[in-house]
Amino acid sequence: MDLLTGIFITPFAEMIGLPDLFFQALWDGFVSGTLYGLIALGFVLIFKASGVFNFAQPILVVLAALALISFYKMGVPAWISVVLVLIMFYALAWLIERLILRKLVNTDGNILFMSTVALSFIIIGAAQWIFGGRPSSMIHKELGFPVGSVEWPMFGGGVYFELLDISAAVVAVLLIVCLGLFFSRTKIGRGLRAVADDHQAALSVGISLNQIWVIVWFVAGVVALVTGIFWGARSDVSFALQIIGFKALPVLIIGGFTSVPGAIVGGLMIGIGEKMFEIYWGPLLGSGVEGWFAYFIALGFLLFKPQGLFGDKIIERV
Amino acid sequence: MVNEQKKVMMEVKNINLRFGGVIAIQDVSFDIQEGEIRAIIGPNGAGKSSMLNVINGFYHPQEGEIWFRGEKRPSMEPYEVAKTGIARTFQNIALFKGMTTIENVMTGRQLQMNKNFFWQLFRYGPAIEEEVEHRKRCEEIIDFLEINHIRKSPVGSLPYGLQKRVELARALAMEPELLLLDEPMAGMNVEEKQDMSRFIIDVNEEFGTTIALIEHDMAVVMDLADRVVVLDYGKMLADGTPKEVQSNQAVIDAYLGVAH
Amino acid sequence: MYFRETGQFKSKYKEELAAFPIFEDKIGIAIAALLAFVLIPIFGLPGLSWDFTMSAVMIPVVIFTITTLGLNILLGFAGQISLGTAAFMGVGAYSCYKIMTIFPDLNALICVVLSGIVTAFVGTIFGLPSLRIKGFYLMVATLAAQFFLEWAFIRIPWLYNYNISGAIEVPYKEMFGIVLTGAKSEPLTRYFVCLGFLVVLTWLASNVIRGRIGRSWMMIRDMDIAAELIGVRPLTAKLSAFAFSSFYIGISGALMVFFWLGAAEVESFDINHSFTYLFMVIIGGLGSITGCYFGAILVWVVPVILKEYGKSVFGIDAFVMENFTTILLGVVMVVILIVEPHGLARIWQIAKQKLRLWPFPY
Numbered sequence: 001m002d003l004l005t006g007i008f009i010t011p012f013a014e015m016i017g018l019p020d021l022f023f024q025a026l027w028d029g030f031v032s033g034t035l036y037g038l039i040a041l042g043f044v045l046i047f048k049a050s051g052v053f054n055f056a057q058p059i060l061v062v063l064a065a066l067a068l069i070s071f072y073k074m075g076v077p078a079w080i081s082v083v084l085v086l087i088m089f090y091a092l093a094w095l096i097e098r099l100i101l102r103k104l105v106n107t108d109g110n111i112l113f114m115s116t117v118a119l120s121f122i123i124i125g126a127a128q129w130i131f132g133g134r135p136s137s138m139i140h141k142e143l144g145f146p147v148g149s150v151e152w153p154m155f156g157g158g159v160y161f162e163l164l165d166i167s168a169a170v171v172a173v174l175l176i177v178c179l180g181l182f183f184s185r186t187k188i189g190r191g192l193r194a195v196a197d198d199h200q201a202a203l204s205v206g207i208s209l210n211q212i213w214v215i216v217w218f219v220a221g222v223v224a225l226v227t228g229i230f231w232g233a234r235s236d237v238s239f240a241l242q243i244i245g246f247k248a249l250p251v252l253i254i255g256g257f258t259s260v261p262g263a264i265v266g267g268l269m270i271g272i273g274e275k276m277f278e279i280y281w282g283p284l285l286g287s288g289v290e291g292w293f294a295y296f297i298a299l300g301f302l303l304f305k306p307q308g309l310f311g312d313k314i315i316e317r318v
Numbered sequence: 319m320v321n322e323q324k325k326v327m328m329e330v331k332n333i334n335l336r337f338g339g340v341i342a343i344q345d346v347s348f349d350i351q352e353g354e355i356r357a358i359i360g361p362n363g364a365g366k367s368s369m370l371n372v373i374n375g376f377y378h379p380q381e382g383e384i385w386f387r388g389e390k391r392p393s394m395e396p397y398e399v400a401k402t403g404i405a406r407t408f409q410n411i412a413l414f415k416g417m418t419t420i421e422n423v424m425t426g427r428q429l430q431m432n433k434n435f436f437w438q439l440f441r442y443g444p445a446i447e448e449e450v451e452h453r454k455r456c457e458e459i460i461d462f463l464e465i466n467h468i469r470k471s472p473v474g475s476l477p478y479g480l481q482k483r484v485e486l487a488r489a490l491a492m493e494p495e496l497l498l499l500d501e502p503m504a505g506m507n508v509e510e511k512q513d514m515s516r517f518i519i520d521v522n523e524e525f526g527t528t529i530a531l532i533e534h535d536m537a538v539v540m541d542l543a544d545r546v547v548v549l550d551y552g553k554m555l556a557d558g559t560p561k562e563v564q565s566n567q568a569v570i571d572a573y574l575g576v577a578h
Numbered sequence: 579m580y581f582r583e584t585g586q587f588k589s590k591y592k593e594e595l596a597a598f599p600i601f602e603d604k605i606g607i608a609i610a611a612l613l614a615f616v617l618i619p620i621f622g623l624p625g626l627s628w629d630f631t632m633s634a635v636m637i638p639v640v641i642f643t644i645t646t647l648g649l650n651i652l653l654g655f656a657g658q659i660s661l662g663t664a665a666f667m668g669v670g671a672y673s674c675y676k677i678m679t680i681f682p683d684l685n686a687l688i689c690v691v692l693s694g695i696v697t698a699f700v701g702t703i704f705g706l707p708s709l710r711i712k713g714f715y716l717m718v719a720t721l722a723a724q725f726f727l728e729w730a731f732i733r734i735p736w737l738y739n740y741n742i743s744g745a746i747e748v749p750y751k752e753m754f755g756i757v758l759t760g761a762k763s764e765p766l767t768r769y770f771v772c773l774g775f776l777v778v779l780t781w782l783a784s785n786v787i788r789g790r791i792g793r794s795w796m797m798i799r800d801m802d803i804a805a806e807l808i809g810v811r812p813l814t815a816k817l818s819a820f821a822f823s824s825f826y827i828g829i830s831g832a833l834m835v836f837f838w839l840g841a842a843e844v845e846s847f848d849i850n851h852s853f854t855y856l857f858m859v860i861i862g863g864l865g866s867i868t869g870c871y872f873g874a875i876l877v878w879v880v881p882v883i884l885k886e887y888g889k890s891v892f893g894i895d896a897f898v899m900e901n902f903t904t905i906l907l908g909v910v911m912v913v914i915l916i917v918e919p920h921g922l923a924r925i926w927q928i929a930k931q932k933l934r935l936w937p938f939p940y
Contacts (some may be wrong), residue, residue, distance in 0.1 A: 120914075249721060253715060298722070
């Protein structure tokens with residue numbers, strides 16, 4: 001009986017009783033949701049453009065953040081460091097294409113996926129070697145992002161909006177809109193979608209596979225950098241950020257592997273859903289349920305709507 | 319050819335199958351008699367393969383009944399249908415690519431094998447005896463279809479015609495009462511078609527297996543089939559002996575096209 | 579023509595269905611057994627101390643081979659991908675601990691087997707989504723298992739008997755007067771226990787895989803629709819694969835904690851370990867039992883030996899070696915994927931093929 005009230009009554013009573021807390025949770029969930037959506041977008045870009053399920057995306061986030069901090073610590077001005085990281089990512093994209101992807105054209109999706117897992121091992125080893133394994137703090141202040149917070153009185157209490165969170169949300173939304181336009185409106189975008197459908201067919205109509213892959217991996221790197229900056233500012237920069245990166249996977253399940261709006265909506269659902277669950281239902285189970293709840297939301301979706309929110313129903317043929 | 323005394327093995331009645339708004343099969347009824355070779359023909363997209371899928375439980379029609387051996391069949395999953403003695407081959411080859419020919423044929427014996435997990439675990443006593451017994455049976459089928467030489471080759475690397483034959487072997491290994499063949503001769507050259515036709519007739523005559531097949535090559539159909547069903551755009555156009563069907567005006571129109 | 583089948587005729591199907599129908603294979607197995615059972619336990623590996631050989635190389639590699647067998651059954655034979663391997667090993671370890679606590683007098687080996695059975699149940703439950711989904715979608719579902727179980731290992735203190743350290747503490751156990759587990763046990767004893775498990779489990783796996791049940795897994799893997807139309811029930815086939823695989827993984831988890839580490843916290847079961855086991859399977863070769871041995875040896879032994887040599891011979895910092903071997907592992911994996919996606923087992927097979935014809939290539 002206690003359990004039932006704990007599940008069905010108390011949380012909702014708390015939501016109504018303390019609306020300011022509720023809105024605070026909603027906002028926090030929203031911000032992490034946009035960032036999840038952003039990481040998921042990195043996955044979607046590469047999946048759409050090359051059919052590769054890129055498991056290295058989370059580690060790219062870590063790499064971006066670590067590299068940025070290291071450049072800054074070497075005395076490079078903050079914004080120049082950003083440019084250096086971008087150059088580094090372009091070089092990395094070129095190398096990945098040259099050394100790995102080019103050799104795996106037309107192979108099975110599973111093999112491509114495994115190669116990105118291997119790639120993430122290479123990056124982990126290299127990043128730890130070069131940048132060291134100790135957590136460090138992000139340089140968002142030096143990059144000119146505002147710090148501090150504004151309080152907005154509401155329902156007799158107040159909701160805190162971290163200025164950094166607001167800028168994260170704004171930048172994320174801007175980036176998402178730009179990428180959406182890039183994909184749907186430009187020639188490169190069309191080429192990307194052609195490559196995703198069929199490597200050989202795309203080659204036969206004169207699309208340069210190699211160039212497309214370099215671009216896509218570079219764009220994924222840019223997305224990783226943005227995510228790295230904001231997640232890094234919210235917590236420390238360390239290899240634990242990788243685990244946050246994996247949260248993008250349930251987002252993909254909800255939104256579908258190829259849908260840009262799906263990544264956003266899925267990200268928000270996961271971000272808000274897990275925050276609510278942690279705050280209102282978490283105490284029943286002991287804290288830390290944020291670690292797995294996202295995956296259970298995704299599981300629920302898989303069982304009832306396996307094609308995701310924005311996917312088409314596939315009729316199996318014999 | 320059509321023997322009135324023959325028993326009806328399977329009867330499909332008023333089948334309707336839709337995918338969303340698309341109507342794949344509309345009010346189709348026909349029967350399959352024991353021991354005959356029954357052909358289903360029609361232009362591309364006529365719903366032939368869908369019909370086979372309905373018969374072996376892969377698609378569930380919205381309306382209609384299937385009667386098998388004088389009983390109305392409840393809605394079944396494909397693996398349950400397989401247990402009732404219906405086997406099939408596929409239009410696009412559906413062999414198990416990671417296995418060799420003999421292993422593929424052995425998979426057809428899956429339902430006949432029943433020794434439980436613990437015997438399997440130790441591969442001793444009844445389990446190994448069962449394995450040997452079924453292996454013998456499979457070797458006979460491989461012999462029959464003349465694919466001895468590729469017994470141990472991985473099927474993925476075999477030429478198309480042989481893959482089709484292995485698929486037939488796998489279906490035969492199930493010792494089916496009703497064998498469904500989905501375009502068994504698609505993409506074959508004349509020689510391979512002759513071989514395949516010979517095998518189909520042999521199977522029908524030697525094992526007494528009832529066969530329902532889909533085929534595009536009219537010459538083959540007219541030679542092989544006892545009776546023919548013609549489908550077009552999911553509807554039934556004609557049903558009868560090859561001769562009757564050949565002279566049916568609606569069928570001629572469907573194949574040659576008419577001015578509307 | 580060092581390696582040949584010709585001239586070795588079989589007059590009974592039963593003989594051909596044997597595990598190693600070819601004479602040369604039998605010799606190979608005999609040599610490997612001699613190394614594992616006699617030579618290495620007596621002399622150790624060249625350049626390494628005997629203690630190090632046993633406790634850092636041989637015991638773990640034997641245990642990880644069992645893990646790899648389990649994962650390969652699921653991934654290589656039944657085609658169902660799982661990223662929850664490490665967490666399932668955790669299930670094995672924690673359930674073994676609980677069983678030992680609840681039945682203090684029960685033989686340690688029986689405890690290990692029972693913990694395998696518990697893991698099989700848990701694995702089957704987390705395998706349920708496989709009935710609706712496949713591929714990458716299933717992978718995410720297994721991640722749910724990984725993260726949920728990791729959380730449970732921390733948040734449910736009952737699992738580690740409310741120890742303040744939050745870790746499993748291995749109790750003292752003996753059999754026939756020989757100390758099996760705990761701080762006083764000999765590495766040699768623990769090694770032979772693990773090796774015994776490995777031999778029996780390999781034999782059982784090869785039996786199941788060549789029989790009816792193993793075939794039904796491969797059918798589902800290669801073409802699930804066709805398998806269903808031949809009469810394989812996906813529910814039974816998939817769940818039995820999950821159960822059988824988890825049984826192996828659970829046993830290896832219990833062995834890892836009770837016969838190797840001696841104590842374990844949740845870090846031993848995190849997602850990065852899951853990836854390592856995945857690498858063992860892929861590098862060794864999907865769908866090959868021999869491959870499991872190759873994979874575990876390459877992924878575990880080579881880095882350990884490199885690290886040790888790096889330290890003792892070249893005086894390289896452990897941190898550098900650690901990262902170097904991580905990179906190396908990734909590179910080996912990429913090379914394998916590019917050169918031969920079926921792993922070392924296939925390369926081995928090709929080599930045998932060449933030997934069969936040698937010295938005449940055609």
